[in-house]
Amino acid sequence: MYDIAVIGSGPAGISAVINLKILGKNFIWFSSRKVSKKVSQAQLVKNYPGLPEISGEGLEKSFLEHCECMGIKPEEKIVTGIYETDGHFTLLAQDNAYEAKAVILCIGTEDKKPLEGEEKFVGRGVSYCATCDGFLYKGKTIAIYCTDKKFEHEIEFLCGLAKTAYVFPMYKNYEIKSANAQIILKQPTRLTGDTKLKKIEYKGGETEADGLFILKGAVSPTVLMRGLSVADGHISAERDCSTNIAGIFAAGDCTGRPYQYAKATGEGNVAAHSAVEYIAGLK
Amino acid sequence: MYDIAVIGSGPAGISAVINLKILGKNFIWFSSRKVSKKVSQAQLVKNYPGLPEISGEGLEKSFLEHCECMGIKPEEKIVTGIYETDGHFTLLAQDNAYEAKAVILCIGTEDKKPLEGEEKFVGRGVSYCATCDGFLYKGKTIAIYCTDKKFEHEIEFLCGLAKTAYVFPMYKNYEIKSANAQIILKQPTRLTGDTKLKKIEYKGGETEADGLFILKGAVSPTVLMRGLSVADGHISAERDCSTNIAGIFAAGDCTGRPYQYAKATGEGNVAAHSAVEYIAGLK
Numbered sequence: 387m388y389d390i391a392v393i394g395s396g397p398a399g400i401s402a403v404i405n406l407k408i409l410g411k412n413f414i415w416f417s418s419r420k421v422s423k424k425v426s427q428a429q430l431v432k433n434y435p436g437l438p439e440i441s442g443e444g445l446e447k448s449f450l451e452h453c454e455c456m457g458i459k460p461e462e463k464i465v466t467g468i469y470e471t472d473g474h475f476t477l478l479a480q481d482n483a484y485e486a487k488a489v490i491l492c493i494g495t496e497d498k499k500p501l502e503g504e505e506k507f508v509g510r511g512v513s514y515c516a517t518c519d520g521f522l523y524k525g526k527t528i529a530i531y532c533t534d535k536k537f538e539h540e541i542e543f544l545c546g547l548a549k550t551a552y553v554f555p556m557y558k559n560y561e562i563k564s565a566n567a568q569i570i571l572k573q574p575t576r577l578t579g580d581t582k583l584k585k586i587e588y589k590g591g592e593t594e595a596d597g598l599f600i601l602k603g604a605v606s607p608t609v610l611m612r613g614l615s616v617a618d619g620h621i622s623a624e625r626d627c628s629t630n631i632a633g634i635f636a637a638g639d640c641t642g643r644p645y646q647y648a649k650a651t652g653e654g655n656v657a658a659h660s661a662v663e664y665i666a667g668l669k
Numbered sequence: 670m671y672d673i674a675v676i677g678s679g680p681a682g683i684s685a686v687i688n689l690k691i692l693g694k695n696f697i698w699f700s701s702r703k704v705s706k707k708v709s710q711a712q713l714v715k716n717y718p719g720l721p722e723i724s725g726e727g728l729e730k731s732f733l734e735h736c737e738c739m740g741i742k743p744e745e746k747i748v749t750g751i752y753e754t755d756g757h758f759t760l761l762a763q764d765n766a767y768e769a770k771a772v773i774l775c776i777g778t779e780d781k782k783p784l785e786g787e788e789k790f791v792g793r794g795v796s797y798c799a800t801c802d803g804f805l806y807k808g809k810t811i812a813i814y815c816t817d818k819k820f821e822h823e824i825e826f827l828c829g830l831a832k833t834a835y836v837f838p839m840y841k842n843y844e845i846k847s848a849n850a851q852i853i854l855k856q857p858t859r860l861t862g863d864t865k866l867k868k869i870e871y872k873g874g875e876t877e878a879d880g881l882f883i884l885k886g887a888v889s890p891t892v893l894m895r896g897l898s899v900a901d902g903h904i905s906a907e908r909d910c911s912t913n914i915a916g917i918f919a920a921g922d923c924t925g926r927p928y929q930y931a932k933a934t935g936e937g938n939v940a941a942h943s944a945v946e947y948i949a950g951l952k
Contacts, residue, residue, distance in 0.1 A: 401718045401931055408716055433691055435684045435934045436720050436731035438738050448719035455721050625908055625925075642908075644942040648684055651718045652935015659927040 387485045388414045390661050391477055393465050394492030394604070397647045398638025400449045401654025402490050402661075403458050409662050414486065416479055417460030418603045434647045445647065464604065466514040468611040468634075473668070475633065481518045487668060488661040491611075491621060491629075491636045492654060493604045495645065499619065500606040501531070503577030511583025511597050514605055516540035520547050522597065529586045529595040531574050533557060537601035541567070544599055552586070552593050607640065618642070627657035628664075635661050670768045671697045673944050674760055676748050677775030677887070680930045681921025683732045684937025685773050685944075690739050692945050697767055699760075700743030701886045717930045728930065747887065749797040751894040751917075756951070758916065764801045770951060771944040774894075774904060774912075774919045775937060776887045778928065782902065783889040784814070786860030794866025794880050797888055799823035803830050805880065812869045812878040814857050816840060820884035824850070827882055835869070835876050890923065901925075910940035911947075918944050 392402045395417035406413045428442025437448065453459075463479035468489060470476075477484045504512055513519040520543060529552040530541050538561065545551045545564030553567045554574055562569065572588040577598065579585060585592050607614050607621050615622040615630035620642040627635045637653035639645045675685045678700035689696045711725025720731065736742075746762035751772060753759075760767045787795055796802040803826060812835040813824050821844065828834045828847030836850045837857055845852060855871040860881065862868060868875050890897050890904050898905040898913035903925040910918045920936035922928045 397718060401716070404716045404718060432739075433684070433687050433938065434719065435680060435687060435735055435937075436717065436728060438735040445719060452718055452721040456715075623908070625906070644939060646935075646938045646942070648931075648934045648938040650935070651931045652929075652933070652938075654718075655716065655929045655931040655935075656927060659929070 387474065388412050389665050390488045390490060391484060391486035392490045392492060394494060395460055396492060396494050396638055397650035398654035399492035400453060401651035402492060402637060402658040404452060404456060405655055405658035407456050407458050411662060414484060415460045416463055416465050418464045431647060466605055480515050487665045488633045490657045490661055491640060492638045493640045495639045500609055501574055501577055505609050507577055507579060507583040508609055510581060513597060513599050516544050516599060520544050523548055525549050526596040529593060529598045531598060531600045533602040540601055552595060626660040627653055628660055633664060670757065671695055672948050673771045673773060674767060674769035675773045675775060677777060678743055679775060679777050679921055680933035681937035682775035683736060684934035685775060685920060685941040686741050687735060687739060688938055688941035690741050694945060698743045699746055699748050699762060701747045714930060749888055763798050770948045771916045773940045773944055774923060775921045776923045778922045783892055784857055784860055788892050790860055790862060790866040791892055793864060794862065796880060796882050799827050799882055803827050806831055808832050809879040812876060812881045814881060814883045816885040823884055835878060909943040910936055911943055916947060
């Protein structure tokens with residue numbers, strides 16, 4: 387059992403883990419990529435105090451070096467579900483389960499809007515993990531909604547299992563080689579079905595499938611953790627970064643505007659301190 | 670009329686002014702010293718993301734260089750009162766008055782606890798400004814409560830005006846030369862009087878005086894701005910750094926724990942954005 391699980395490798399997550407390390411906590415840090423895409427793509431950051439006129443790439447490098455010199459390494463897995471059990475939390479990340487007393491969500495805002503119906507069909511046709519659930523769809527018809535080229539190997543893996551795969555690649559320069567892949571260059575809009583997913587609607591059409599794999603960097607907050615209070619697409623957090631669920635904290639862009647590096651590192655720091663205080667109070 | 674006045678030169682104030690500069694606002698930045706004493710005295714700061722293992726002095730240098738390279742210069746004055754008039758604010762700083770549409774308080778936590786009775790006698794015997802109010806006490810008996818050696822020249826100035834001066838130097842290595850200065854090495858505890866200040870009580874004694882000069886880096890929030898909501902000695906602020914008074918924002922240590930550089934720069938950033946949004950809504 388970990389003390390604290392931190393999800394996300396943007397400035398908020400990095401600030402949280404640096405503080406947890408200093409505070410001597412037993413933590414696990416989930417990261418789906420090196421640092422947030424938003425950071426590394428920024429041309430010029432002028433308002434991160436102490437590092438004037440730095441490029442996004444330079445800031446990413448500084449953040450990573452800070453973690454490295456403290457011996458902090460991320461677990462490169464995507465967490466797809468958090469469940470509360472017996473006063474602690476179980477996190478599902480691809481094919482593994484992890485336990486923690488508290489969780490800090492630093493999941494940003496990219497790709498977070500769920501599809502209409504997505505929450506309803508999680509575990510009933512909607513999956514986020516090719517390696518965990520792919521075998522359930524051997525010889526069947528599946529759909530794959532993918533937002534990032536880096537997940538293309540998972541598309542190929544799923545196509546290898548399925549009879550037919552309708553693939554929605556939501557990124558540039560896709561290279562999907564499987565012969566049974568049917569590419570649809572439209573944004574899926576709605577998932578329908580009875581108790582189980584049946585149809586994927588998209589702009590100008592629809593297709594039936596036994597399952598839909600959603601391959602993106604992070605799942606939306608309400609899919610990740612049922613019952614989490616969200617307003618306008620952002621996790622509702624207090625000044626101490628606590629949420630409506632005791633033991634779940636949130637920091638960075640996922641808590642709302644302004645989307646700023648300093649705001650995110652500040653909240654990561656506060657969330658780490660609040661989470662440590664929370665677990666100290668559990669005994 | 671300035672758009673925004675920022676008070677305080679710690680990490681929160683620095684982050685606020687960097688953002689206001691980028692956002693093209695017409696602002697004034699009040700600073701009583703180079704950077705916060707708390708920052709420059711820190712031995713080793715390990716949790717300011719992007720600047721691992723930096724000394725407090727090094728962090729101060731980085732912050733100041735950031736301001737310098739953006740052409741941001743502080744007004745080295747201590748603000749002693751903020752008054753709301755006709756939908757804007759008037760700030761008194763030593764012998765000058767400044768007007769601003771919004772104010773960001775980044776006043777830290779040091780030296781902020783007011784003396785018992787201090788608020789009651791402001792303007793009725795209690796003064797924060799030797800040059801503004803000293804002449805009122807020519808040939809009279811005054812008391813001087815001073816928390817920092819850097820204000821010693823003001824002590825000498827006041828002693829030169831007064832008949833007798835009871836001086837409470839609350840710092841090491843004081844060098845007060847005036848012949849009429851009576852040094853009392855005790856902490857003042859309470860101010861009493863009827864409508865006007867009459868007595869200064871201290872541990873083990875009391876003295877009568879016509880006026881008391883309080884020379885410290887910043888006045889306490891409730892003395893600075895009447896009606897400001899404070900809890901446990903901290904300014905009550907929302908997540909967007911707004912306070913109970915529209916147009917007054919607060920950021921950094923003055924809003925509460927954790928007292929952390931990243932939290933302070935984060936809040937300075939948020940306060941700047943909130944203040945800019947506030948003044949945009951005034952038109």
